[in-house]
Amino acid sequence: MNEFNATHLDKIRDEISDSRKKQKTCITICGGTGCHAYGCLKVAEAFKEEIRKQKLQDSVEVRTTGCHGFCERGPIVVIQPEGIFYQRIKLSDINEVISETIINKKVINRLLYVDPRTNKEIILEKDVPFYKKQKRIVFSNNGFIDPTDIRDYIALGGYRALTKILFDMTSEEVIEEIKASGLRGRGGAGFLTGKKWEICRESNSHLKYVICNADEGDPGAYMDRSLLEGNPHSVIEGMIIGAYAIGASEGFIYVRMEYPLAVKNVTIALEQARKFGLLGKSILGSEFQFDIHIFKGAGAFVSGEETSLMASIEGRRAFPRQRPPFPAQEGLWGKPTNINNVETWANVPYIINNGAEWYSGIGTKGSKGTKIFSLVGKINNTGLVEVPMGMTLKEIIYAIGGGVKNHKKFKAVQTGGPSGGCIPADMLDLPIDFETLTKAGSMMGSGGMIVMDEDTCMVDVARYFLDFTQQESCGKCVPCRIGTRQLVEILTRITKGEGQEEDIDRLEDLARTIKAGSLCGLGQTAPNPVLTTLRYFKDEYEAHIRDKNCPALVCKELIIYHIEPQKCVGCLLCLKNCPVEAISGERKKVHVIDQDLCIKCGACFDVCPPKVQAVSKYTGKKRDRILQKPSEKRVQK
Amino acid sequence: MERERKEFMVDQRELIHILHEVQNHYGYIPPQAISQISRKLRISESEIFGVLTFYKAFTLHPRGEHLITICMGTACHVRGAPMILDEFKRKLGVEPGETTGDNQFTLETVNCVGACALGPIAIGDGEYHGQMKTRDVDKIIEDLKPKKGKSAKNE
Numbered sequence: 001m002n003e004f005n006a007t008h009l010d011k012i013r014d015e016i017s018d019s020r021k022k023q024k025t026c027i028t029i030c031g032g033t034g035c036h037a038y039g040c041l042k043v044a045e046a047f048k049e050e051i052r053k054q055k056l057q058d059s060v061e062v063r064t065t066g067c068h069g070f071c072e073r074g075p076i077v078v079i080q081p082e083g084i085f086y087q088r089i090k091l092s093d094i095n096e097v098i099s100e101t102i103i104n105k106k107v108i109n110r111l112l113y114v115d116p117r118t119n120k121e122i123i124l125e126k127d128v129p130f131y132k133k134q135k136r137i138v139f140s141n142n143g144f145i146d147p148t149d150i151r152d153y154i155a156l157g158g159y160r161a162l163t164k165i166l167f168d169m170t171s172e173e174v175i176e177e178i179k180a181s182g183l184r185g186r187g188g189a190g191f192l193t194g195k196k197w198e199i200c201r202e203s204n205s206h207l208k209y210v211i212c213n214a215d216e217g218d219p220g221a222y223m224d225r226s227l228l229e230g231n232p233h234s235v236i237e238g239m240i241i242g243a244y245a246i247g248a249s250e251g252f253i254y255v256r257m258e259y260p261l262a263v264k265n266v267t268i269a270l271e272q273a274r275k276f277g278l279l280g281k282s283i284l285g286s287e288f289q290f291d292i293h294i295f296k297g298a299g300a301f302v303s304g305e306e307t308s309l310m311a312s313i314e315g316r317r318a319f320p321r322q323r324p325p326f327p328a329q330e331g332l333w334g335k336p337t338n339i340n341n342v343e344t345w346a347n348v349p350y351i352i353n354n355g356a357e358w359y360s361g362i363g364t365k366g367s368k369g370t371k372i373f374s375l376v377g378k379i380n381n382t383g384l385v386e387v388p389m390g391m392t393l394k395e396i397i398y399a400i401g402g403g404v405k406n407h408k409k410f411k412a413v414q415t416g417g418p419s420g421g422c423i424p425a426d427m428l429d430l431p432i433d434f435e436t437l438t439k440a441g442s443m444m445g446s447g448g449m450i451v452m453d454e455d456t457c458m459v460d461v462a463r464y465f466l467d468f469t470q471q472e473s474c475g476k477c478v479p480c481r482i483g484t485r486q487l488v489e490i491l492t493r494i495t496k497g498e499g500q501e502e503d504i505d506r507l508e509d510l511a512r513t514i515k516a517g518s519l520c521g522l523g524q525t526a527p528n529p530v531l532t533t534l535r536y537f538k539d540e541y542e543a544h545i546r547d548k549n550c551p552a553l554v555c556k557e558l559i560i561y562h563i564e565p566q567k568c569v570g571c572l573l574c575l576k577n578c579p580v581e582a583i584s585g586e587r588k589k590v591h592v593i594d595q596d597l598c599i600k601c602g603a604c605f606d607v608c609p610p611k612v613q614a615v616s617k618y619t620g621k622k623r624d625r626i627l628q629k630p631s632e633k634r635v636q637k
Numbered sequence: 638m639e640r641e642r643k644e645f646m647v648d649q650r651e652l653i654h655i656l657h658e659v660q661n662h663y664g665y666i667p668p669q670a671i672s673q674i675s676r677k678l679r680i681s682e683s684e685i686f687g688v689l690t691f692y693k694a695f696t697l698h699p700r701g702e703h704l705i706t707i708c709m710g711t712a713c714h715v716r717g718a719p720m721i722l723d724e725f726k727r728k729l730g731v732e733p734g735e736t737t738g739d740n741q742f743t744l745e746t747v748n749c750v751g752a753c754a755l756g757p758i759a760i761g762d763g764e765y766h767g768q769m770k771t772r773d774v775d776k777i778i779e780d781l782k783p784k785k786g787k788s789a790k791n792e
């Protein structure tokens with residue numbers, strides 16, 4: 001019998017909130033993977049150590065939280081309750097933060113974020129432009145809670161939605177509520193979540209399953225990881241609610257193996273949820289019984305596809321299968337199974353707490369609520385952003401993202417990962433939702449948003465994605481297995497300057513065939529990166545094919561590095577850094593690259609001092625002219 | 638081996654979980670493990686072989702002393718990851734997935750490690766190196782190499 005019931009939970013919540021109120025100051029340190037890479041753990045340890053040393057632990061708490069999203073500026077430290085936002089914190093800053101901000105209540109200007117547009121220092125997290133334009137619902141608690149302590153989640157109202165549905169709502173009412181909210185799946189296809197639940201509920205079986213898809217295969221997106229790492233209980237609560245609505249007794253969270261921190265935090269969260277009577281038999285004293293297992297993936301992109309994912313849980317190769325029957329009818333071990341994405345599940349408790357009407361008031365006509373995007377690439381403010389559906393790309397990239405890095409020219413934004421496409425500059429006013437992105441030839445996908453500038457070659461990008469899907473194709477169906485390989489071959493040939501005039505038509509024909517003939521979503525969407533780049537950037541393909549010219553100066557075979565004699569000051573830097581000794585010269589004398597030896601690694605380009613900038617890249621006719629000069633052919637050693 | 642043996646259950650649903658354990662323990666899947674799993678789970682060896690070769694997590698050969706992983710995610714790609722990978726390939730003389738002849742280094746690629754703000758990323762034995770340039774490659778390799786005087790531990 002479960003010793004915890006709903007009244008207990010409320011009591012615990014009040015107790016925690018009361019004890020928290022007494023605690024005055026909390027130093028929160030972002031513990032997301034991005035900040036890990038910056039060394040946030042050492043910073044957190046040092047804060048704890050110093051607080052202990054100064055005997056402040058009774059009035060000051062140090063908490064490692066989930067990802068704050070502004071990964072560009074890590075390690076991030078926020079002092080609560082004021083919300084003072086410090087960025088790029090180093091170990092050497094810690095003593096000053098404690099003595100100045102914690103004890104003397106003074107802000108340290110040097111650690112504040114400076115708005116590059118106004119040059120003004122910004123004190124509070126909520127006033128930083130990166131956050132100001134966002135609407136954080138699913139992400140709202142990430143920066144406040146310690147994901148390894150369930151009490152943090154409970155104190156902020158966690159598991160209140162669960163109490164509500166268990167005791168005040170029938171499963172039909174829950175499904176109606178989710179349907180009315182208009183929530184659509186965040187895993188890619190955007191299927192109506194409430195509808196999916198209903199189909200599964202109506203399937204006749206005494207055994208049913210729910211699955212959380214945390215395979216997150218898009219190689220530029222990490223919001224699912226951030227949610228699982230930072231606020232695992234919101235996902236778990238969503239799953240329990242879904243299981244209640246559907247009538248499932250067992251659930252799985254399928255996590256990519258590349259996410260060890262997510263696996264760890266989810267495992268801890270599940271244990272704690274069991275301890276608090278939120279999983280297991282008679283949940284919170286009700287008659288409902290449900291438990292969740294974690295399943296670690298084994299590294300295969302196709303296992304994110306729902307039918308493959310289930311094969312993988314069953315211990316088999318992750319081959320997709322024909323649908324119908326849909327998982328809601330015949331899923332895991334042949335039983336009706338409801339599978340949703342991490343972010344989809346995390347939305348559920350908020351909808352139950354605030355009502356379908358509130359939720360459907362956010363977003364566009366067809367796409368409700370918010371969506372988290374991972375804004376990465378050639379962008380000033382790299383990070384995770386949550387915005388209402390319908391915001392324009394321009395607002396996201398410029399108002400939140402701070403525009404393109406290094407004042408370069410914007411070229412395209414890639415959405416939807418390997419299934420998506422590239423959207424050009426003249427479409428930046430596009431309000432994003434499921435339909436507009438599809439119409440533009442791309443996809444919402446899981447929410448990757450990769451910004452590309454004038455130095456990005458679109459043919460190379462298409463080749464990159466096709467190379468990815470070709471390697472990840474499970475090989476079960478021919479159009480995908482053979483077709484993607486042929487696409488890669490043609491694209492590679494073009495990037496090497498060996499393209500033929502007919503290649504553009506060949507690409508288009510092949511792309512159509514693969515789209516139409518493939519068994520699963522992987523193949524059906526794989527040609528999208530080729531089709532969109534052909535649609536919006538055909539001139540770049542033509543330049544590669546006709547003029548052996550890579551306008552973005554990326555494709556190795558089509559460019560050369562060249563030292564401008566009139567600029568070179570003879571500092572020997574490039575010469576010393578060249579790994580193949582292709583550069584000759586003496587101090588104060590002009591250096592020369594031996595084009596026969598050069599492997600085009602770019603080291604000389606990187607090391608040439610910014611004030612000098614004597615190393616240039618050339619392609620096309622200019623390249624040919626330089627190559628004809630005798631001095632470039634061979635240098636005397 | 639004993640520990641794994643206890644955890645075997647007569648059920649295919651345990652297979653991937655067990656393979657993870659074996660891989661973690663030995664650094665690869667030894668042939669004798671396959672036949673043991675086959676007996677315990679009552680699945681054919683060829684089925685197990687099919688599953689383990691399908692997934693990238695499992696290898697049939699031991700890895701080198703040091704693991705170097707290069708992020709080939711989209712954000713890192715547009716920031717020049719291919720140049721970094723090329724340089725590692727050249728310096729180590731191996732392709733991704735391979736181990737150097739002296740068993741010192743295994744080179745691998747991964748897709749997005751969630752530190753895109755720092756891209757391009759190289760990870761040497763778990764330590765992240767951000768904003769990589771080709772000229773940083775040498776230092777990472779040198780830092781991982783055993784210091785003079787100390788011999789590699791499996792010798």
Ligand SMILES: Cc1cc2nc3c(=O)[nH]c(=O)nc-3n(C[C@H](O)[C@H](O)[C@H](O)COP(=O)(O)O)c2cc1C
Pocket residue numbers: 184185186187188189190191193213214215216217218301302303304305306307339340341342344345446520521522
């Ligand atoms: C090749 C392929 C890969 C996919 N990868 C993922 C993934 O990594 N994460 C995910 O949530 N959905 C992924 N999906 C979509 C799933 O098949 C499924 O539609 C989704 O998990 C349903 O959840 P939703 O309704 O909440 O979106 C993928 C689909 C395809 C075709």
Ligand code: FES
Pocket residue numbers: 219220708709710711712713714748749750751752753754756757758
């Ligand atoms: S793409 Fe390399 S860390 Fe994200």
